[in-house]
Amino acid sequence: MTFIALSQAPWRRPVHDASLPGLPPGWVMPGALSERILAWRAWLAGRTGDRWLLCQRRPDAFCAALIALWESGRVAVLPADDRPETLARLTTEVDGVLPDAPEASAATLPPPLTPSPAATAVVLYTSGSTGDPVRLGKRFDQLDAELAAHAMLWPLADSAVISQVSHQHIYGLLAGVLHPLSTGAPFCGDDCRYPEVLASRLAEVGRAGLTPVVVSSPAQLSRMPDHLPWTDYPAPRRVFSSGAPLASQHARHAEHLLRAPVIEIYGSTETGGIAQRRQARDSTWQPLPGVGLSFDSERLLLRSAFLETPDAWWQQPDRVSPRGDGFELLGRADRVVKIAGKRVSLAYVERTLAEAPEIIDARCIDLGRGDGRLGAVITAHGDAMPHEHATRHGLIQGLRSRLATHLEQVAIPRYWRCVDALPCNAQGKLDRGLIKRLFADLDDARAPRCWASIAGPPRPAP
Template sequence: MNTSVNVRDVVLAGGKQTLAWRSKTAINGDELRAQVLLLARALARLDAHSIALWLPDSYDFLAAFLALALAGKRIVLPHTLQAGASVQMAEHFDALLAYEPQPALTCPQYSPSELMARGLLEPEREYSCHNPVAITLFTSGSTGAPQPVHKTLQELEAEVAVLAHDFPSVGASPVIASVSHHHIYGLLHVLLWPLYRGAPFVVEPVQFPEDLIEQLSRYGPAVWVASPTHLARIPQSTVFVASAPLLLEVFSSGGLLSERAAAGLTAKLARSPVEVLGSTETGGVAWRRQSDSPRWRALHEVELAQSARGCLLVRSGHLNLPDAFEMGDKIAMLDGHGFELLGRVDTVVKVEGKRLSLTELEARLSESPLIDQARAAVVRGRRDEVGVVATLTEAGAQALERSGKHKLNTQLRHYLSGFFDRPLIPRRWRYLEHMPSNAQGKVLMADIVRCLEERHS
């Protein structure tokens, strides 16, 4: 695995260039370097080898991440610190770096301010920028139970090199983020790639249209790193159009951007966002811009093929495995340069002895003029029932208000009867203003099932 990217070299070089904006205050390379070195001196003295990092402030997170790398520690990145999940992940780390103590955990715990105070008492030392650094991330999977994924800093740096090769036009433009840096997508696109290319990132996250507009007016033209959940919601604001010209580029990952959302953004931005397909295990593997083509194309130095099950097979320089990795996405290989996604292989379920593709059901609903987004699941019980959580189009919302939920349910069930056998047609319906999503903007199956179990129909 060869890469010219070394983020430890970048931070130790320092400099006066602004690397982050926090509370409208610029933070430069020299300030980041000083904070990283203080933390690294203290971390190097700890007996703990595997240290979990949970800091919601993205600048503090970056400083601690780099300090852990310099100190030669294994970096463990929980995707949440909720009590139940953190206890499940605790076997993978022997210390925690967080702002506040976590009562559910029994390991030693440290805050950034405590470690920086300790670092002031430690002598300066030399650090290697080339020693391997192990990183453990977690994926929630379809059930929500955390599953460890082991990678290295060198693999992440190799992916940064790929992003720099494929998307050079973003340059040093500031980065505005709506996704969490605790996930590989946010870690790469919001922190490590901008650090490498000298692009400042804005620490405060964007969750509402007003946040985006304020940050674009202050820091734009800028790059917006978002998810399909954010891109289906925020651009609907009437004030979004005025700020749209200040968006140099938009990235999306964590799910598929619907054709309707892509078309709406194309109308406002003159082109749709760059969607990146990947996973915690593989990192990024392919990308597309729907205003150009619905096909996906491989990222630089990524080799794609089709497995015997019809799924996507991946080899890449930032996936350091001896064999190709089989993803859970079914594909149609079109040629050497592109493919189409056919849905997840694990979305085929059995209901009353009949096979149902939840992906197909969701796609059929999204074709309806009443449904904007739809996620389907099977609620297991004395009788298995298919359920749907959906957001409505303007026409759908008007139909719900005019005729009520029961009539809307009946109308959609009648529509689906043209495609599916009666036992496969949803019996439970939940209509929400926004899809339930995690900090990454990703819609998890466990949340969909939980929503449907709170039965209101």
């Protein structure tokens, strides 16, 4: 399986070079997508507009529609999630929305276009430090440069890729779809996020005489169950993880169960991949090929062909400490946190909560707990301030429902505290001591669940 850049249309390689027997339905054979691509191109032929919203959960449907957009000279716009508010907002920024499947069309098709390296391939969205979605275009030459680095470090010869993550985000798009597409390797996804399905897919790859490669995340690997007979299935050639740093104990446990190296990739939507590590050997992050690093105090600067402007230095919002040829991560320098690999703006959560008619103000807090979930401290108008369990429960459920139209479920705060006034110091900043007291009951069952007043100490909730 030879790597071919996207700008050279690798999906047009002969089917017999890319179609491998022995894999059941649900697997995508890159060289066997021609008919589905033609169906999408015929559907698009009678329509105008350059930017089309693409939100397909199944990798085969996604890949065929993506290629059809490219071969018709269009740009795929990928929403970060499928929340109603997200999709409704983006429909005003695109020329059309692709349906779940194309309607039959007898349109006469022009020859397919070969993408220009300088053309925009996809548009992705990510949260900025203010919580407002940031639109980011990725050219074909940016994607090709990063895919070439993947192919050099982690070739897919005689492999099949199993993805447990969404292809609507840059990591899942690159590692789970575009890397196998550019090398002709079969791949699958969608339902593979469940451990039992992952085990079945590993068995399918083994029966086809191939070696599995797993594209995963900390959320998946931290919950790897011991009860499944992992030794009965083929060991992956490697397991990838990205979206957030993987706890060292989870990395070791996943390597033990799957009998494969766990390789973490650090990066962002803006930068693409920056560095990689295998914690079983070293916790230090090592830069990917072609990524140049510099350090300014605790801030990371980089130059890379994966960036929109390759020759300019980019300042990453994470704090770092140089270590040899690489670095250690120290945490975020802004108010964007990672929850189960999802980037969540605390400011955006706060603004959304404050828009509720019952709420005066709100603060969202990363409590640094092992479950990774957020806390929320809210102040309510007098008639809405809950004074008993039933009214408190009703208020919180209403706020959770409001957030559910804007955020994925995992990003909604789990721990809630209602207070008379926000626990701030004289400078107007959150008082971490008071915050700790508000949530003390999470670690000490004897501590009362409190609501607080600036005028006095926390008092127990009724």
